[in-house]
Amino acid sequence: MAAVARLYAVLAEIGSKAQFLAVLPANGPAGRGLDWARFEKLLPDEGLPRDAVVEVASARALGGGTGVAIRAVRTALAKDAAAFAAWVDPYGALYGPGVARAGVDLRRLLVVRPSHQDVGRAAVKVVGSGAFEVVVIDMASLEDVPPQAQTAQKARRGRRPLPPEVMVRKLALLAEKRGTTVLLLSDSTQPRELPWPVALRLELEQRPHELSVRVAKDRRGRVTTTPTWIPLDEAEDLAPPRTARRNRRRPRGMGAASPTAVPDAQPASTSPVPKYELAAHVAQTSESKNRSKRFVAIAFSQLRIEIARANATDTAGPLAVVIAHPNGSVRDEASLLGNTRIDDVSDEARALGILPGFTVAAARARSQALSVRVVSAAAAERALARVAEMALAFGRSTAFSAEENMVFVDVTGCEHLHARDEDPSGARILASRLQECILELGHAARIAVARGPRMAAAFVRRASSASSKEPVLDTDDEAFARLPIDALPLDADTLDWLAKLGLSTIADLRALPPSELGPRLPSSCARDIMALLRGEDETPIVPYEPPEEPEECAELEYGLETNESLLFVVKGLCERLSARLMGRTRCTTHLELVLRLDRALLSDADSPRVSLPMRLAAPIRTPAELMAVLRAKVESYTLAAPILAVTLRATKLVPYEFHARDLFVPEARAEAELPRLVAELCADLGDARVGMFELENRWIPEQRAPKLVPFSGFPLLERRDARLVTRAIEPVRMLTKPIPYTGPVPRDSFLARNEAQEWWRAPKLPPPGSGHDDLAIFIPELGAVAWVVRDRQTKRMLIRGYIEHA
Numbered sequence: 001m002a003a004v005a006r007l008y009a010v011l012a013e014i015g016s017k018a019q020f021l022a023v024l025p026a027n028g029p030a031g032r033g034l035d036w037a038r039f040e041k042l043l044p045d046e047g048l049p050r051d052a053v054v055e056v057a058s059a060r061a062l063g064g065g066t067g068v069a070i071r072a073v074r075t076a077l078a079k080d081a082a083a084f085a086a087w088v089d090p091y092g093a094l095y096g097p098g099v100a101r102a103g104v105d106l107r108r109l110l111v112v113r114p115s116h117q118d119v120g121r122a123a124v125k126v127v128g129s130g131a132f133e134v135v136v137i138d139m140a141s142l143e144d145v146p147p148q149a150q151t152a153q154k155a156r157r158g159r160r161p162l163p164p165e166v167m168v169r170k171l172a173l174l175a176e177k178r179g180t181t182v183l184l185l186s187d188s189t190q191p192r193e194l195p196w197p198v199a200l201r202l203e204l205e206q207r208p209h210e211l212s213v214r215v216a217k218d219r220r221g222r223v224t225t226t227p228t229w230i231p232l233d234e235a236e237d238l239a240p241p242r243t244a245r246r247n248r249r250r251p252r253g254m255g256a257a258s259p260t261a262v263p264d265a266q267p268a269s270t271s272p273v274p275k276y277e278l279a280a281h282v283a284q285t286s287e288s289k290n291r292s293k294r295f296v297a298i299a300f301s302q303l304r305i306e307i308a309r310a311n312a313t314d315t316a317g318p319l320a321v322v323i324a325h326p327n328g329s330v331r332d333e334a335s336l337l338g339n340t341r342i343d344d345v346s347d348e349a350r351a352l353g354i355l356p357g358f359t360v361a362a363a364r365a366r367s368q369a370l371s372v373r374v375v376s377a378a379a380a381e382r383a384l385a386r387v388a389e390m391a392l393a394f395g396r397s398t399a400f401s402a403e404e405n406m407v408f409v410d411v412t413g414c415e416h417l418h419a420r421d422e423d424p425s426g427a428r429i430l431a432s433r434l435q436e437c438i439l440e441l442g443h444a445a446r447i448a449v450a451r452g453p454r455m456a457a458a459f460v461r462r463a464s465s466a467s468s469k470e471p472v473l474d475t476d477d478e479a480f481a482r483l484p485i486d487a488l489p490l491d492a493d494t495l496d497w498l499a500k501l502g503l504s505t506i507a508d509l510r511a512l513p514p515s516e517l518g519p520r521l522p523s524s525c526a527r528d529i530m531a532l533l534r535g536e537d538e539t540p541i542v543p544y545e546p547p548e549e550p551e552e553c554a555e556l557e558y559g560l561e562t563n564e565s566l567l568f569v570v571k572g573l574c575e576r577l578s579a580r581l582m583g584r585t586r587c588t589t590h591l592e593l594v595l596r597l598d599r600a601l602l603s604d605a606d607s608p609r610v611s612l613p614m615r616l617a618a619p620i621r622t623p624a625e626l627m628a629v630l631r632a633k634v635e636s637y638t639l640a641a642p643i644l645a646v647t648l649r650a651t652k653l654v655p656y657e658f659h660a661r662d663l664f665v666p667e668a669r670a671e672a673e674l675p676r677l678v679a680e681l682c683a684d685l686g687d688a689r690v691g692m693f694e695l696e697n698r699w700i701p702e703q704r705a706p707k708l709v710p711f712s713g714f715p716l717l718e719r720r721d722a723r724l725v726t727r728a729i730e731p732v733r734m735l736t737k738p739i740p741y742t743g744p745v746p747r748d749s750f751l752a753r754n755e756a757q758e759w760w761r762a763p764k765l766p767p768p769g770s771g772h773d774d775l776a777i778f779i780p781e782l783g784a785v786a787w788v789v790r791d792r793q794t795k796r797m798l799i800r801g802y803i804e805h806a
Helices: 002-013 037-041 065-079 096-101 116-129 140-144 147-157 164-178 233-237 275-289 303-311 347-351 360-366 377-393 427-440 453-463 477-481 492-500 506-511 514-520 526-533 563-584 623-635 669-685
Strands: 053-058 085-088 109-112 134-138 181-187 200-206 210-218 228-231 295-299 319-324 371-376 397-401 406-410 446-450 551-560 586-597 609-620 643-655 733-741 750-754 772-779 784-791 797-803
Touching: 037 228, 053 065, 053 164, 065 085, 065 134, 065 181, 065 200, 085 116, 109 116, 109 669, 116 134, 116 164, 116 669, 140 181, 164 181, 295 377, 295 427, 295 453, 303 319, 303 371, 303 377, 303 551, 319 347, 319 360, 319 377, 360 371, 371 377, 377 397, 377 406, 377 427, 377 563, 406 453, 427 446, 427 563, 446 453, 453 477, 453 526, 477 506, 506 526, 514 526, 551 563, 563 586, 563 623, 563 643, 586 623, 609 623, 609 669, 623 669, 733 784
Parallel strands: 053 181, 053 200, 085 109, 085 134, 134 181, 319 371
Antiparallel strands: 200 210, 210 228, 295 406, 295 446, 397 406, 551 643, 586 609, 586 643, 733 797, 750 772, 772 784, 784 797
16 A cells, blocks of 8 residues: 555655555466476565575586576566566576577677676676566576685785675575565586575476476475376477567547547647637737846856865865966966965955955964965866856856856756746756755855846856855846846956945946946947846857767876775766766766876886776666766776876767656666666676677577677667578587587487588588487486587597477
8 A cells, every 4th residue: 555655755756746546456366477387386476586596406407407508587577578688507508599499689688798706796796686477597506606716806806705605695685575476497416515595495406297296395394205197298388478568658639548540639738728718829829929038147256266176185175276377486386486466265264254365374374274275277177167067957058257256157058957836947956956966076056047148247246245045036127227236247346436426336327327327338348248237148158068078087196006096086077977967968888987097007018098988888877877887997096106187088978868758658677777787787898798698690599699789779780580590409508618428319319300400611521420319308316418429430428408398
């Protein structure tokens, strides 16, 4: 009922009057089905748990566990056309053609091939993403690697592999939270020091035509003491279920109860206006056409102080800032002199009587605890450009002024997009949201909305000294007339002269004759001041054009010597770069992390500039997505010297695709989480270890699915895999190195005869009688059906893979 209450709250928020007549209970079994009736009856819940970890143990993980996992994946993908599954395969033994023959849609099966020491980390990331209905993990790889090999891998990579019992516990917590079924394929012959905390443990044993199942562990104690044998012929004869059709979105404007569109329905845009509302309709239309312009002015009174505090750690007390100009004598703190003038001070320093214009010696005489820092003029311009680029998400164009520390946003026609019942115009909500975004960038600002940029600047200039942080919205003529004269862009001498004449507000200036006031104002701004006094502000802004490749840079006072400190700096760069991408409504597919190392601690052969390029498998743009990708890259990097500067650059941008949401159509979890997960795994493991199977039009088994192809994104593209699936029995596991076989060959083991395969690709024709035979031989020692290849001339036999009924 809590879910129903939350849904009622959502409907009330959007103004819907829909009501529910009843809450229907869910019918059907609690477990996840396998389309195998006899197997499901042996399970406690008549199926696999939907939010738990299940261990499928068999001899060398070959006695039917892979077939059960393939059935679970196939059934989950068939019931939901938007579902995805994942297979963590450290050995790289999963054979794509065999999986496709079992009826699995290869486009919706993500295959991850981490190294042995990375299995735990990769599995936790895959399950924690929540993008998959079923996740299969080959745990036999962890049990096959001896402890000395794991220690060598740890020293080589610099990462500590997760113990199996710790990894399983993490997977259990994530599976319960995400509602994912996790299948662990383990080797029942390997001893363990500690049992795994799984919800269900199945022990399988295979014979040529039957399979035994025993429930060895259940979270509710429903175990069986003796195994039950079931025939495999039933599972083999079952046809793969048909893939469900994707839910089609209902056309816009149709309610939930209207299955079809009305044939003669007239669009809302062309509906006739009643006669008694025609006058109001025309008046409203003309008013919308003549709507005045609207601009937002953002003032930063402590911009340089905030930059100095962000770059240093010992600036908590009184702080003064000196601006370093390109051709000036002041470059850093070492070049400061006693007679150097201070350009900006913090509130703590102002409370001690230290003001801008003081010399460093005079300011230090007021307070010995005063800290003086040097901030370059380029750093302030980069901060203003960052805010201007972020503000593109709120208006049509932006501009900034480095002299006044202001950013201007043209929001004409954009205020109504933020309108609510408490704010019909939307101006206050727009300004509040813009202020929240600026606070996330680490800046405090005052915001004003007016008819023009100069009027907005006048409001925000006067309000910059006020204690309230609320945006200024009283921008009518009367409010503008009440402003003092120091809100106008006049120099100090002109303001002193007007004050001596007894003029204190803009209303006093409006009362003077224009012919007498205009000639007495400075010629550089007389025309603009007189236009403002008349209530006119047609000043255009010069639009800011952001660079093609957005980047963020952090210069450090002390070098970074650990990966943890580098991650702390990179996190801030990700937040700022994400703000730039969101302002452009763009995503990135290529990132570059540039590190500038301390040259004094490097050898002559090492370069002080290190570039770490990253090609992403899917476009990303949020801070969490960027940080997840960069974390994997930074953790695997070894610092050769302290880092003095860090630059994060997005080298390739793509448009962001908006997806309309529907209250009545369920959204696939994979569409939101899969791009981020694939990008993170590719940055951590490599592009060749993450991807999908794609069948090739080849006859040689090794060439039918030679490598994983990158994830293509959404929507899924149609592929030719269905035409390349054969009816012949194929293995589901392929060995990278064949194993010699010297055992007996039963009479009914023959599968196919191969001769002169792809002869058109060979430099010369093979001799007559050459070729090999494919055999399916059950090996009792392994408890599995092996795919054996026998050379026709030498009679040598090799085990190439294993066949399981799926």
